[in-house]
Amino acid sequence: MSSKSSLLKPLRHLLQSHSLAAYLVPSNDPHLSEYVSTYHERRGWVSGFLGSAGVALIWQWDRIGMRGAASDEEQKSLPGAFLWTDSRYTLQAQQELDLSHWQPMIYPHPQPNYPEWLERYGPMVRQWIHEEHAETPQSKPKIGIDPQLITLKEYRQLSEKLSSAGFELVLLAQNLVDQLWTENRPPMPHEPIITLPQNFSGRSVGDKLKAVRHTMRQKGCQYMITGMLDEIAWLLNVRGSDISYNPVFLSYCVISLDEGVTLYVADNDGKRLSQNGVHEHLEKEQVRVRPYDKFLDDLSTELKVEDTKGNNNTVSPTRIWISPESTNMATYTAITKSLPSAEKSQHERYIHEEDSYIEKLKAIKNDTEIQGFRDCNIRDGSALCKFFAWLEHQLVVEKNTTITEVSAAQKLLEFRRQQPLFVSESFAPIVGYGSNGAIVHYHAREGKCAALGTNSMLLLDSGGQYKDGTTDTTRTMHFGTPTQEEVENFTRVLKGHIAMDDFVFPDGALGGLQLDIVAPPFFWG
Structure with a gap:
């Protein structure tokens, strides 16, 4: 912990040099992935917190205060580094953070998520900054973020909330954590890529591209751009392993209505795509390959964005389809540089903002995919x-x-490896014996884990990646005689599951919190 806390001082020097009041460090990578490669684990590196979800906010000062707060509790001095994460990681955050330097912010209770917190309490912090650090009352303290790590939609929403709180959100060309993480950093992933035959995908690349381009034509778009790794892997029928437990590879994709597809992927040694028939597969589908690190430059210089005059003298602009929810701000900024007009008011003339159509296509599973899900669950079972x-x-x-x-987890992996079409585990297995089973997303570590026995319950949450599908199975077992309390608690949880299974979901009820009322009554009695 002390080693992680020592990183805050040089980071704060960088904040000072950039005239920042604070700096945001999200969990995701430039592709907005929930799970990231070890190279992109910036938030974990700077904070010591290793949970899969969370956002760090590091202030320029080692402690901050509030002025004009509604209660004495809110006016107390706080550590100058905050870590927001959800309630799954309440215990883990307490254990992994140095609490003398970091303030855990668990949402939705007792804290709101960071945009809402900054909107609500930001004015009080801003007042403290002005009073304690001689800022002029008219100035807006700046909060920085890497433009590759925030989506267009998030940027707009957060900018608005920070502005109402008296702050300004600024995009920095270089990631500040990267400037410090120069030693012992894992390399950018460069794992093998393979093709996924149609007997597993159930649909050819050409057929998928035909459907995408049909919709692009209907929307009047000449380009569609995506950096979502699952969308690219699905669209091109290729798989990778750049991120542990996920069959994807770091890449971007530009689909042209008339000029083919461009895939941006790292292939530094020239062997990555030449192996496993990947190069031939992409060439057959008219997919041009460009270096991964040329993506942003190419967007600025190679997109042919112009106004075209038709036969009846009507002028039609080149339109680019992006999803505000999955396009990072670095990508959006690069696109705007390619536009004929730099005027912000003209951006919507050339940029079509709508949810990704590839995501929608991917969600509609074909018969081959559905059968693959059934088959892989049988083998995994x-x-x-x-x-x-x-x-x-x-x-x-x-x-x-x-x-x-x-x-036990290692033995389970042995049994899975014996199954046909097995590729890898689908996530780090959760094997929790006794009280460890009560820790959400518990991760056992060699030398610090429990020995299994017959005196308590065992929780096993695990899954496998197979060429024809993915599994995720949770089981709670007892290999001895459970206590009456264990029997009662197990039964209550089972009743809650049955109630959820019988429940008819109303329209619009998509979130787990909205349906949380269905199961808990069995726990309250």
């Missing part, structure tokens, strides 16, 4: 049954007391 039979024999018959949470 076989691996689980073999594992549970082995574990029961070891614990009950052999009285083996040396099996730990970590070694």
Whole structure:
């Protein structure tokens, strides 16, 4: 923890040199991935918190205060580094953060998420900054962020909230954490890429592109741009492993209505695409490959954005389709540089903003994909049954007391690897024995994990990536005689699951929190 806290001082020097009051460090990578490669784990590196979700906000000062707060509680001095994460990680944040330097902000309770918190309490912090650090009352303190790590939609919303709180959101050309993380940083991932045959995908690349271009034509768009890794892998029938447990590779994709497809992907040694028939596959589908790091430059210089005069003297602009929810600000800024007019008011003339059509296509599973899901769950279920039979024999018959949470996970992986079409685990397995099972997203570590036995419950949450689908299975088991309390709690949870399964979802009820009322009554009685 101390080593992570020591990073705050040089980071604050960088904040000073950029005239920033604070700096935001999100969890995601430039592709807005929930799970990222080790190279992109900036928030974890600077804070020490290793949960998959969270945003760090580091102020220029090691402690901050509030002025004009509604209560004494809000006026107290706080550590100058905040870490927002959701309630799944309440215990983990407390354990991994140095609480003398970091303030855990758990949402939705007891704290709102960071945009709402800054909107609500930002004016009080701003007043403290002006009073304590001789800022002029008219100035707006600046909060910086890497434009590759915030979407267009997020940028607009956060800018508005910060402005109402008296702050200004600024985009920095270079990531400040990158300037410090110069030693022992994992390299950019460059893992093998493979093709996914049509007997697994159920649909050819040409057929998918035909559907995309049909909709582009209807919307009057000449280009569609995406940096979402799952969309690119699905569209081009290729898979990778740049991010652990995820069959994707770092890339961007530009689809032209008339000039083919351009895939931006790193291939530094020239072998990545030449192996596994990937180059031939892409060439057959008329996909041009460009270096990953040329993407932003190409957007600024190579898009042919112009006003075209038709036969009846009507003028039609070149239009570019992007999704505000999945396009980062660096991409958006590069696109605007290619436009004939630099006037912001003219951007909407050339940029078509709408949810990704590729995402919608991907969500409609074909018969081959559906059958693949069924088949891979059967094979994965076989691996689980073999594992549970082995574990029961070891614990009950052999009285083996040396099996730990970590070694059990390794044994389960052995059984999965025996199954046809297995590629990898679909996430880090959660094996929690006894009280460890109560820790949401618990991760057992060698030397710091529990030994399994027959005196408590075992939670196993795991899954596999197969060429024909992905699995995710959770089971709670007991290999001895459970206590009456365990039986009652297990039964209450089971009743809650049954109630959710029987529930008819009303229109618009998409979020888990909206449906949370269905299961908890069985826990309250």
